[in-house]
Amino acid sequence: MEEKYYQAKPDGTYEKNTEPSGPNPSRIKKILEDSLKSYGWEVEFDNLKSNPYHGVLRNTGLNIDMYIYCWRVSNGGRENRPMEKRIQIGSNADRKPLARSNNEGNRTLLLGIYEPDKKDNSGYTTPIIIAWESEKNKNAGASKSCFTDVNHISTAMRDGFAQYYNSTGDLVCAFRPEFIHFYIMNLNNLHKKEFACIKGNAYIGNNISESIEDSSYNTIIQYSNSEDHGIDKNTILYGPPGTGKTYNIAKYVVRIIEGKNEDEIDMEDYNNVIDRFNKYKADGHAIFTTFHQSYSYEEFIEGIKPVIENKEENENGSDISYTIENGIFKEFCTKASKDENKNNYVFIIDEINRGNMSKIFGELITLIENKKRIGSDESMTVKLPYSKSEFGVPKNVYILGTMNTADRSIALLDTALRRRFEFIEMMPDVNILNTLNNGSDITIDCNGKIINVCEIIKTINKRIEVLYDREHTIGHAYFMELVENPTLENLERILKKKIIPLLQEYFYDDYEKIGLILADNQVNDSRLHFIKEESIDSELFGIDFDLDDRKVFKINDEAFKQPNSYIKIYSKINEEGI
Structure with a gap:
């Protein structure tokens, strides 16, 4: 018997084939829960028995009240449209949450899941989530169909994320489960505008980008592990005062974190760039410090710090004890090393030439070399003198410094430092x-x-x-x-x-x-x-x-x-x- 409808394939193509049998309701629940938890979200659903599912999503200071409508994606049912797929909003589903506005504390998701049947160990195993704008369906009748297209489902299978206009003119999203975090934080924008980074297949292969939108719903920011930005892992911008070193720091940081080249950033409005730069600093993907003559290894890597205690609680009867505390750079490297996607992080050092580099970096002057980074072929760690623990600098950490040549000439810099950094001159222009x-x-x-x-x-x-x-x-x-x-x-x-x-x-x-x-x-x-x-x-x-x-x-x-x-x-x- 000849099949009438097309089904998606992982390579981005499609073929006429048997309609997948799943996923069933229990599988849908598992896909949703696993997807939400994969980025460290804490998921507390108080109702998993019927649509919509309701719960609270918590992560990095966010508490989102969440309603999720989700059904199996099936054939469209019209033989003259063999590419068409759809979900049907069930007649028994509560319609009230569909009318909620998606804002900082609320989200309502209208989803469908397309999951090809598993054929063998290398067969179709990746489900695709399709998302429609929930508010547009607030007046849905007893049984409402939301349409999608197999072509864009297969594109999402291959690339990770796809946007497209369906037959009723709605901008619909299709994505693999690992992108549900991206979708939740950006859904208002994603149903209003097609983004070039998605149309240009920014998500192909291992170059997985996360994007988070700020609370004003104006700025979409993207985390990337790409090295296409063309900036060395250790870079110093140097030049006379007033040549735009600090001004350009924001551009360099955004280039590195988002994996973009110079032309892409230069085409953007600087206000948008600085907004994203400030957001990256706020969420810890970039951090800023200034070197000075008194800056030390203990502040940068680790050191012994005094702690004032209650004498009655201290066994020695002293009100002072000592503890080993991590410095700002070690803490930053630890955070970057725990990033599952190995996204790029930037450590910014203003006035880098004003500090005593040998004193501040210590044994790390070797570890910051590109080929000595953790994850590189010649990766290296050292045992730190205070904690006696092994430490290395992750491959996804970039060090970006600024240097005012009026304070100190580049020729006077420590030779070991100069050898390990690339220098970009910024002169009056x-x-x-x-x-x-x-x-x-x-x-x-x-x-x-x-x-x-x-x-x-x-x-x-x-x-x-x-x-x-x-x-x-x-x-x-x-x-x-x-x-x-x-x-x-x-x-x-x-x-x-x-x-x-x-x-x-x-x-x-x-x-x-x-x-x-x-x-x-x-x-x-x-x-x-x-x-x-x-x-x-x-x-x-x-x-x-x-x-x-x-x-x-x-x-x-x-x-x-x-x-x-x-x-x-x-x-x-x-x-x-x-």
Whole structure:
């Protein structure tokens, strides 16, 4: 007898075949419970005897009141539509939960399960869960059918997750059981919009991504174990101050955790990226610390810490005892190693060059090498000095540092550290300002006199490179606010309160060199000099004191009000009539 309906196959294809006999109600319950528990959810159902199942789902601080409608997926019943599948909402099912809005504390799931019959040890064993938007079916009659398509069921078998519009125009999801966590946390968005990461088969093979949506239901974030992001496991962003190192940290963290390349992240709005970055920090997939001169191995790896106790409870009669406590990096590595999907984690170290690297990392300086990571071919562990336990750095932990070259040159870094890290230089780049300013230089119009801010930055930095070095140039980030508000007052404040103090530090209050940087030597009119030389009273120290040509300088407030003071930095000006 010729079969009339198509059935799904695990390779993403389908064929005409006998309709699967299951799953029966007891099997449906087991699939649901096993799926929900697979990600560490605590499942407490108070009714497993009829649809809908009701219970509380708990995980990582969430308490979700859950209703689940679920039936076996069967053939559509219309011979002229052999690809069609459906569920029927039973006439005895309570319809009230279907009308609930899905929000932070509530979920109502309308599901069907398609499970091919097992043929042999390599046969069809993976069930597929199909999900419809529950609220759209709140007015369902005594017996309501929800339709799906065998093509998309087979796609979900192969890829893990699929979205598609069914014959009635509803956006339906189909997925393997391990993606029920992803679906529950994102179901509002998943029934409203097709996502490129799903259409592009982001879930093929072992590259399993989890996604969690924030409480505002606006941001979908994805965890990945992919290395397609192209970033080394030990990376330092270095450059002068104000070049966007901290700004770019957010992009790098999101790239690593989501397994995306640079072009994908650059195409996104930065506000969306920073939202996900903050979410990853909040849920522990990324952690941020700052090194300083007093930072120690005990804070980073492990150490002995005093504990104040009650004397009566302490056998020694002392109110102080000692315990071994894990440091921030060891705790982070422990968490990452317990991730069943081996998703990527990022440990961020700001101002990494300000700490004593040998003192902080200790024996771990060897373990952070790519080939020494746990899970690599040459993986290695060491016995820690305090706890005597074996410890290694997991393969899915990335160390991302920032380094201000004005504080310390890269050439002065510990040789062992330099060998184990990749360095990405971030220098001043006025093209970033141009891009933010719709492709044009930032200019300020002062009654017909045009100040070109980008030319100021470029010219100042050329002079700094000659008089000092390129590692102390001025970053473009100091001038970012001028993109939105290009006024003389804002430029005055930036130069007076940010740039000149930096130059004073760089040149050790050598005001003659600061004057050269700002082109004060190129005009005669002292009103245009940012650095003004003051005369010294010859009688200040008496007639017998020789000043040896000493000079006194001060900041000239008047110059900051004159447009020509800024223009002269990068261009010759006509001093006549000033």
